[in-house]
Amino acid sequence: MSERAERYLAEIGIAVYKRRGFVAEAASVRAEPAEPGPIERVAAEPQPSVTTPEAWERLAAEVRACTLCGLHKTRTQTVFGVGRRDAELLVIGEAPGADEDRQGEPFVGRAGQLLNAMLRAIGLPRSEVYIANILKCRPPGNRDPQPEEASHCTPYLSRQIALVNPRAILAVGRISAQWLLQTDSPIGRLRGRVFRYGESGTPLVVTYHPAYLLRSPLQKATAWTDLCMVKELLQKRA
Numbered sequence: 001m002s003e004r005a006e007r008y009l010a011e012i013g014i015a016v017y018k019r020r021g022f023v024a025e026a027a028s029v030r031a032e033p034a035e036p037g038p039i040e041r042v043a044a045e046p047q048p049s050v051t052t053p054e055a056w057e058r059l060a061a062e063v064r065a066c067t068l069c070g071l072h073k074t075r076t077q078t079v080f081g082v083g084r085r086d087a088e089l090l091v092i093g094e095a096p097g098a099d100e101d102r103q104g105e106p107f108v109g110r111a112g113q114l115l116n117a118m119l120r121a122i123g124l125p126r127s128e129v130y131i132a133n134i135l136k137c138r139p140p141g142n143r144d145p146q147p148e149e150a151s152h153c154t155p156y157l158s159r160q161i162a163l164v165n166p167r168a169i170l171a172v173g174r175i176s177a178q179w180l181l182q183t184d185s186p187i188g189r190l191r192g193r194v195f196r197y198g199e200s201g202t203p204l205v206v207t208y209h210p211a212y213l214l215r216s217p218l219q220k221a222t223a224w225t226d227l228c229m230v231k232e233l234l235q236k237r238a
């Protein structure tokens with residue numbers, strides 16, 4: 001493991017112990033990529049792949065003006081997405097929280113900082129990925145999104161996926177994973193495997209939400225194996 005990766009792991013809160021010239025990891029930490037499990041194909045609506053700046057601007061304007069579900073009444077602003085429009089990795093979360101609603105950007109605040117550190121640990125600064133949520137408006141009180149809200153909002157995300165055309169998708173948190181994979185399986189059963197999303201068969205990996213990791217730091221080591229799986233997918237030739 002490189003010194004840089006070790007430094008970032010320490011930042012995340014994962015201890016790595018060095019002994020006698022080799023790296024011995026903490027018992028519960030598996031810092032090497034996990035063996036990808038069975039690959040499962042997930043259906044999604046076919047989307048046109050028009051990647052012009054005009055297509056992005058048109059989509060962003062539609063989201064800004066959207067009143068398709070009741071969440072438009074309580075939002076401060078929509079949270080469209082952020083990052084590199086031709087990113088290799090697309091990170092998909094659940095919905096904006098209070099900080100995101102205020103700042104208009106997904107994954108800010110403490111959970112966002114942890115996500116950034118996790119991405120840096122696999123060599124991907126935040127600026128190199130694209131980050132979006134399933135919902136573009138904050139559910140009041142940070143409640144779970146309702147199915148009809150997600151149904152109304154998902155076409156925007158589908159268009160973002162088609163525009164970015166990533167080589168891999170990281171679904172962050174239970175709600176995101178269950179919605180994208182159209183399953184009610186617990187997240188513990190969804191992570192540690194590679195799914196194929198949509199017509200393009202984009203590899204999709206599930207991991208825990210950083211807000212959960214802040215509450216359950218022992219799971220950080222598990223999340224690290226998910227991130228290593230993503231890194232391995234990106235390193236493979238397309």
Ligand code: SF4
Binds near residue numbers: 078
């Ligand atoms: S959550 Fe999505 S569908 Fe609902 S108002 Fe916001 S942008 Fe529109």
